[in-house]
Amino acid sequence: MPKRVRVELGDRSYRILIGGGLLSRAGALCRDAGLGGAALVVTDRNVARRYAGPVRAALEGAGCRVSMAVVPAGESSKCGARLFELYDRALDAGLDRKSFVVALGGGVVGDLAGYLAASYLRGIAFVQIPTSLLAMVDSSVGGKTGIDLPRGKNLVGAFHQPALVLADTDTLSTLPRREYAAGLAEVVKYGVIRDAALFRLLERRAADVLACDRALMDRVIARCCEIKAEVVGADEREGGVRAILNFGHTLGHALENAAGYEGLLHGEAVAAGMGYAGWLSMRLCGLPEGDLARLAALLRAFGLPDSARGLRATWLGLVRAMALDKKASGRIPRFVLADRIGHARHGVEATPALMKEAWDVCRQ
Numbered sequence: 001m002p003k004r005v006r007v008e009l010g011d012r013s014y015r016i017l018i019g020g021g022l023l024s025r026a027g028a029l030c031r032d033a034g035l036g037g038a039a040l041v042v043t044d045r046n047v048a049r050r051y052a053g054p055v056r057a058a059l060e061g062a063g064c065r066v067s068m069a070v071v072p073a074g075e076s077s078k079c080g081a082r083l084f085e086l087y088d089r090a091l092d093a094g095l096d097r098k099s100f101v102v103a104l105g106g107g108v109v110g111d112l113a114g115y116l117a118a119s120y121l122r123g124i125a126f127v128q129i130p131t132s133l134l135a136m137v138d139s140s141v142g143g144k145t146g147i148d149l150p151r152g153k154n155l156v157g158a159f160h161q162p163a164l165v166l167a168d169t170d171t172l173s174t175l176p177r178r179e180y181a182a183g184l185a186e187v188v189k190y191g192v193i194r195d196a197a198l199f200r201l202l203e204r205r206a207a208d209v210l211a212c213d214r215a216l217m218d219r220v221i222a223r224c225c226e227i228k229a230e231v232v233g234a235d236e237r238e239g240g241v242r243a244i245l246n247f248g249h250t251l252g253h254a255l256e257n258a259a260g261y262e263g264l265l266h267g268e269a270v271a272a273g274m275g276y277a278g279w280l281s282m283r284l285c286g287l288p289e290g291d292l293a294r295l296a297a298l299l300r301a302f303g304l305p306d307s308a309r310g311l312r313a314t315w316l317g318l319v320r321a322m323a324l325d326k327k328a329s330g331r332i333p334r335f336v337l338a339d340r341i342g343h344a345r346h347g348v349e350a351t352p353a354l355m356k357e358a359w360d361v362c363r364q
């Protein structure tokens with residue numbers, strides 16, 4: 001039986017199912033969620049090769065008229081050019097307001113297909129079928145959709161909640177190890193911001209987590225989704241507490257920007273950013289030194305960076321990028337910091353001198 005989590009948002013509430021064998025049940029589950037008619041499945045080349053067939057068969061088996069749109073894999077597909085191609089595919093496929101979009105893949109496909117669904121005909125339904133760990137625990141839940149602009153990531157987008165999320169954890173067996181580890185960065189984040197017991201579980205069973213022990217990971221993924229569902233249910237549009245989901249992301253996004261969105265994965269940048277935010281947390285929020293050491297050790301156990309050592313970036317470039325962060329106020333970055341493992345605060349300001357000192361520590 002899959003694990004179930006519900007995102008409570010009034011008439012936009014939806015279910016997240018987590019477990020094996022969900023792809024072959026996708027058609028029936030979409031029908032149960034009230035979806036039918038024409039479906040446009042958006043996926044990338046790596047994922048299409050393995051999983052487009054079963055998803056198409058499942059949707060057709062439930063009576064849907066299915067079209068496929070396959071984009072190149074990677075962040076560069078989250079752009080205006082691909083989005084406009086998808087509008088054409090949706091028109092060619094005859095999608096109307098009763099039709100739906102299926103995002104089958106990692107966070108790139110989820111964000112792109114989600115924004116297609118948010119904007120096509122002023123908004124149609126969509127289903128998230130995340131196949132990367134990062135997408136299962138983070139990007140497929142909560143309704144943030146969007147594309148990148150040449151000047152920065154996620155600068156155009158919309159809040160548009162999916163009608164259903166199907167996290168088929170069988171698909172993790174083909175996810176490259178580096179991508180899997182990058183997803184673990186977001187899992188560690190949930191432990192730091194909200195759940196000390198989850199953090200301890202990750203520490204105790206680090207080897208099993210790294211080996212993707214399925215029973216354990218189904219439980220861990222479900223717990224991450226529960227935390228995200230709670231936070232999003234309380235603050236859908238990030239007026240306040242939702243910002244805590246961005247622990248490690250202020251510097252993380254800036255590092256990705258400095259790397260030109262190539263070579264450094266989102267989760268790896270977030271891991272380095274958590275090392276930075278951890279040090280600031282110690283200085284500004286009383287995070288015990290021992291907790292900072294535990295965070296660094298867990299990141300290293302998962303093969304992730306715990307600092308920005310060796311990463312390509314200049315301080316000036318990072319400061320500019322952090323000023324563009326969506327949490328910034330009047331171009332002054334606002335940080336999410338932890339006062340202990342299991343509890344975070346948002347909207348914390350650091351002086352430029354302290355931010356620079358943290359950077360000097362973080363890149364050593």
Ligand code: NAD
Pocket residue numbers: 044045046047073074075078105106107108109111131132133134135138139140141142143144145153154171172173174175176179182266267
């Ligand atoms: P991704 O979508 O690029 O997927 C990573 C790689 O793994 C790709 O090459 C993909 O083809 C491959 N892949 C995915 N599933 C696979 C599988 N089961 N087997 C084999 N290969 C597979 O990257 P990602 O890490 O999933 O997502 C990163 C994106 O998510 C970024 O654009 C980031 O901004 C976005 N994001 C969005 C939110 C949100 O709330 N909307 C949250 C976090 C991240």
Ligand code: GLY
Pocket residue numbers: 138139141142144242245246
């Ligand atoms: N990934 C951050 C959020 O969904 O708010």
